[in-house]
Amino acid sequence: MVYLMGIGKTNNEELLKAYHKLIDEGIEVKLVDDPKELISLTVNREVQGSIRGTLSSSEVIPYLKKYIGKFYRASILKNPFTNNYFLLSPVGIDEVDDENGFNDKINIINYAIKFLNNINNTNDNINNNDNNTKCNPYPKIGILSSGRLSDYGRSKKIDKSIDEGENIVKYISNSNKYNAKHTNNLVIKHKGILIEEYLKEGYNIIIAPDGISGNLIFRCLGLVCGIEGCGAVVLNNNNVKFIDTSRNGNWKRYYNAVKFLTGEILNSIK
Known part of the structure; x- marks a missing residue:
């Protein structure tokens, strides 16, 4: 099962910390620098899920809206x-x-x-x-x-x-x-x-x-x-496996986002 992490042009040090920690734990993650590719692979269920990572929201979110319509x-x-x-x-x-x-x-x-x-x-x-x-x-x-x-x-x-x-x-x-x-x-x-x-x-x-x-x-x-x-x-109604993350987050937020997609944090949502 593959999970994607978006990687932008700046603020990538924390993202890469999360990436390497996930790899060390045996979780298959790949870095993607193309917003359209990230969303296309996600909504077409070609990967298990993805996070925006450090890609710009103004680049990623329009593609997501195009594929799945209005969402919150x-x-x-x-x-x-x-x-x-x-x-x-x-x-x-x-x-x-x-x-x-x-x-x-x-x-x-x-x-x-x-x-x-x-x-x-x-x-x-x-x-x-x-x-x-x-x-x-x-x-x-x-x-x-x-x-x-x-x-x-x-x-x-x-x-x-x-x-x-x-x-x-x-x-x-x-x-x-x-x-x-x-x-x-x-x-x-x-x-x-x-x-x-x-x-x-x-x-x-x-x-x-x-x-x-x-x-x-x-x-x-x-x-x-x-x-x-x-x-x-x-x-929204599409149940798309995508998590939006801030470009200003620390490594733990990117790490947690992928771990949530794997199901390992579900028990704490109460």
Whole structure:
């Protein structure tokens, strides 16, 4: 099974550290410097999976959109309070439309729920139903907005963000669709801007107000504070085995991204 790592023109020292460590562990990885080739081989299932590595997002993402259509990205980050991984989305700066934010976030929630369920099914196969290591499949979703709930009235922008958060919770809570198997224990809350409360309480899906703020949260947690992560998975109906990684990541992030594709980190997504 072959995994691809994109290699760009700059910032490759950390990527190569990850590459050599993976090779030493017997994992077959290959470096690809052509964005089109990376995506083509991935979406056509000619390789087991790929990561963007240090290739430019502006070069890679357009090819991915061409092949699979609209998608969202969710960063996989380790919760500093619980040591379990969680999903943060959206993190693509253009993935949530200002005029269609509600629908985009509902789509992200649906895809994220499906993602957790797929992980749980994979873990069932890997662990032979060992309940001590199996991932908790039930989504615990935290909706972020632009201020505390008590900040309502301070500006139209904040009010709109808070209203949207409240409406998302009402929609999910009142829809029969989310009473199906694997979602009947679903938890969804809107606590405004208080991301620290979601993390302390072990939420496994956190929805940012938009892609710009989600990208900033990722950079602050992952690239400034050094919280461990595995890159950002693609959320849409194609189930493409591609992980988006930042060009500014350290070797461990590239390493983790490939290890996630191999299935070795699945048990920690809770």
